[in-house]
Amino acid sequence: MLAKRIIPCLDVRDGLVVKGVQFRNHEIIGDIVPLAEKYAEAGADELVFYDITASSDQRVVDKSWVTRIAKVIDIPFCVAGGIKTLEDAQTILEMGADKISINSPALANPELITQLNQRFGKQCIVVGIDSYFNADSNTYEVYQFTGDEKRTQNTGKQTADWVKEVQQRGAGEIVLNCMNQDGVRKGYDLAQLQNIRAICSVPLIASGGAGEMVHFKDVFEQANVDGALAASVFHKGIIAIPGLKQYLIEQQIEIRPCA
Amino acid sequence: MSQNLVIVHTGCANISSLQFAVERLGYKVLVTDDPAKITAADKVFLPGVGAAAAAMQQIAEKGLTDCLKALTQPVLGICLGMQLLTHHSQEGDAECLGLVDTQVKLMQSDTLTLPHMGWNQIQVAQDSPLFHNIDSGSWFYFVHGYCVPVGPHTLASTEYSQPFSASIRNNNVFGVQFHPERSGDAGAQLIKNFIEQI
Numbered sequence: 001m002l003a004k005r006i007i008p009c010l011d012v013r014d015g016l017v018v019k020g021v022q023f024r025n026h027e028i029i030g031d032i033v034p035l036a037e038k039y040a041e042a043g044a045d046e047l048v049f050y051d052i053t054a055s056s057d058q059r060v061v062d063k064s065w066v067t068r069i070a071k072v073i074d075i076p077f078c079v080a081g082g083i084k085t086l087e088d089a090q091t092i093l094e095m096g097a098d099k100i101s102i103n104s105p106a107l108a109n110p111e112l113i114t115q116l117n118q119r120f121g122k123q124c125i126v127v128g129i130d131s132y133f134n135a136d137s138n139t140y141e142v143y144q145f146t147g148d149e150k151r152t153q154n155t156g157k158q159t160a161d162w163v164k165e166v167q168q169r170g171a172g173e174i175v176l177n178c179m180n181q182d183g184v185r186k187g188y189d190l191a192q193l194q195n196i197r198a199i200c201s202v203p204l205i206a207s208g209g210a211g212e213m214v215h216f217k218d219v220f221e222q223a224n225v226d227g228a229l230a231a232s233v234f235h236k237g238i239i240a241i242p243g244l245k246q247y248l249i250e251q252q253i254e255i256r257p258c259a
Numbered sequence: 260m261s262q263n264l265v266i267v268h269t270g271c272a273n274i275s276s277l278q279f280a281v282e283r284l285g286y287k288v289l290v291t292d293d294p295a296k297i298t299a300a301d302k303v304f305l306p307g308v309g310a311a312a313a314a315m316q317q318i319a320e321k322g323l324t325d326c327l328k329a330l331t332q333p334v335l336g337i338c339l340g341m342q343l344l345t346h347h348s349q350e351g352d353a354e355c356l357g358l359v360d361t362q363v364k365l366m367q368s369d370t371l372t373l374p375h376m377g378w379n380q381i382q383v384a385q386d387s388p389l390f391h392n393i394d395s396g397s398w399f400y401f402v403h404g405y406c407v408p409v410g411p412h413t414l415a416s417t418e419y420s421q422p423f424s425a426s427i428r429n430n431n432v433f434g435v436q437f438h439p440e441r442s443g444d445a446g447a448q449l450i451k452n453f454i455e456q457i
Contacts, residue, residue, distance in 0.1 A: 002371070002419060003378040003398070040443075045378055071279045076400055076441040093308065096275035098402065098441055121309040121339070121350075123374045123402040124273075172374050172404070203376045226372060256378040256398045 003256040004220050004248070005045040005227030006241060007205065008234045010035060012051045012081070015065055019183070019232050029235045033068050039234065040073040042241040043258030047073070048101065048175070048229060050128075051081025052146075063092060070096020078126055084112070086119050093120065101126035101175065104144040107155055107162075110169060117170025122202075127171040131159040131192065132179040140192055143179060163196055174200055175229060177207040183232055185211025193223035205229050213239060213247045220253050262454065265300035267327070268292040269307055269340070270317040273438075277306045277337065280440035284451055294326035302454065303330055307339030311363065311405070312351025314339055328356055333457045334432045335389075338403060341427065341434030350405045359412050359429040363405045368420035374404035381415045381425045381437075388456035389414060389426065389433055389449060397445040399425070399437035406436065433457070 010017045010032065017029040029035070036047055049069070066079055079092050080101035089100045100120075106113050106127055116125045130143045132154075140159035145151040155162075163174060176196055178189035188209045197204055203226040206219045210230035219228050233239040242258045249255050264281060266274055268290050281288040281304075288304070289296065297303060305327070307314055318324055327334075336344045343355045348363035355363070366373055382395045399417075406423035409416050414426035417436070427434045433453065439446035 001379070002375065002401075005377050067275065070276050071282075074280065074283070074441060074443050074447060076402070076438065093273055094275060096273065096279060098273060098276065098308075098438070118310065119313060121313075122404055123376065124308050173376060201372055202374070203372050226377065 001254045003045065003254050004225075005205070006043070006216070006244060006255075007046045007048055007227050007229040008039045008044050008241075009048045009050060009207065009229045009231045011231065012049050012065070015062065017235070018052070019235055032065050033072060036069045036077070037072050039241065040075045043245055043256075044075060044241055045256060046075060046227070047077040049077065049079050049081075050101075051079070063095060066092055066095040066097055080126070080128055084109075086115055089116055089120060093124065099124040099126050099173070101128050103128035103130065106166065107142065107144045107157070110165065113166055113169035113171055117172075122170050122172035125171055126173040126175060127166040128175045128177060129159060129162060129166075130177045130179055133189070133192070146179070159192075160196065160199060163200055167200065167202055171202060173203040173205065175205040175207050178209060181209030182207075184209065185233065185238075187211060187215040188219040188223065188228070190218060190222050193219060193225055197223050197225065203227065211238070213244050216244060216248060217251050217253065220248070262286070263299065263301045264288040264304070264454065265297055265302070266290045266304045266306060267297055267323065269305070269314055270321065273308045274306055277304060277440045280447065280450055281454070284447065284454065286454060292321045292323060294323060297323070297326055298330070300332060302332055302457075303334045305334060305336040305340035305343065307337065307343060308402075309339055310351055311339060311342055311348035311355065312353040314343060315353045315355060318343070324356070328358065331431060333453065334358070335453045336432070336434035337440070338436060338438055341436055342405060342407065344427070344432055344434050345407060348405060358432045359427050359434065361407050361410055361412055361424075361427065363407055366404055366406050366420065366423070371420050374402060375406075375419045376402050379417050379419060381417050383415050384409075384413050387414050387428060389428070389452050391448075391452045391456045393445055393448055393452070399439070399442040399445060401437045403436060
């Protein structure tokens with residue numbers, strides 16, 4: 001059986017791992033490489049590095065840290081942030097990343113998903129989607145440039161429509177970040193994830209809201225996602241990965257045990 | 260024991276991660292697309308991520324097709340690199356290297372998500388030095404949407420909707436569908452086995 005994945009997410013700004021609450025007020029957590037190493041040793045199934053400034057600053061970002069991570073860890077990792085062209089993607093993959101994830105550039109140029117798929121194959125193309133529940137209209141809407149609150153904007157797209165389109169264009173995995181839940185540790189947005197799961201035939205990763213071990217159990221059992229991504233609970237030591245995995249195994253969820 | 264290890268620079272591969280995994284074991288490895296250096300190697304890694312048709316085209320453009328077909332030393336194809344060892348891939352209707360007598364098919368499932376992405380367990384089907392000290396039930400990391408069916412060439416299998424070849428072999432030519440360079444301790448053991456046991 002394929003295991004459900006536990007995925008620590010490391011938001012990277014200027015070469016350091018940071019964490020904000022609802023995408024704001026970033027605090028520095030630490031250096032990238034020792035944190036990556038620590039999580040790999042602790043039993044993480046995969047790591048995601050989001051360069052949260054890249055898309056919103058319109059600058060070429062120093063990605064030398066990708067190679068530094070690839071040298072030390074022996075689990076897969078995905079790099080997101082500022083990948084706007086085939087050449088950007090190739091550089092990141094050649095530096096040792098296993099997958100690349102695109103978010104704002106896919107919204108600006110949906111054709112990029114298709115091109116990346118044809119060049120590198122579906123399996124390494126992840127599309128990240130920042131989805132916000134608009135209580136006034138009772139709809140889920142896609143946001144972009146979420147790394148910088150001054151530039152964050154509503155794209156006008158419905159989340160479900162965009163999920164369907166990115167699959168048609170060849171995305172191999174979708175990370176759905178439920179912005180209302182981000183950083184507040186009240187649990188994943190199960191209702192939204194269930195809805196998206198129903199229309200998503202590629203791997204779906206839940207992001208935003210993990211606060212307790214039971215939240216992971218709930219999102220695997222109730223939304224049937226393929227992986228659960230979390231940041232602050234791991235960075236702040238609220239949940240330790242070996243204990244989480246043991247708990248989930250006891251709950252009969254398919255998990256790769258810690259070595 | 261000093262060996263001349265080579266990783267074929269296919270141009271569309273996650274080459275660095277494999278290079279680093281070999282180096283973590285204490286070995287030097289050369290990444291090259293020079294046919295003479297590939298031919299002269301003691302062992303050859305053929306890595307790959309991406310689409311089969313694009314990879315075969317890159318191999319052809321680099322003038323490597325005949326070189327790779329003629330290798331007599333141990334070869335380890337990884338992920339797409341393994342699929343390129345077969346006769347044909349359904350992905351882009353690509354003619355492949357034809358070193359292992361099988362074909363690559365699209366994975367299909369009515370109930371499970373595709374591509375097959377994540378950690379899954381292998382069942383060792385045949386004794387092989389490649390799986391020295393690696394037990395059935397060991398976990399490896401997979402990322403692929405196409406697969407090689409189970410057959411006489413299967414060294415290890417994995418179940419996802421249906422069983423498929425996690426590893427194949429024909430004489431000197433080995434392949435693994437998973438990514439040993441990203442599969443923790445078991446993956447490191449497999450790379451070590453290819454270098455030291457074969």
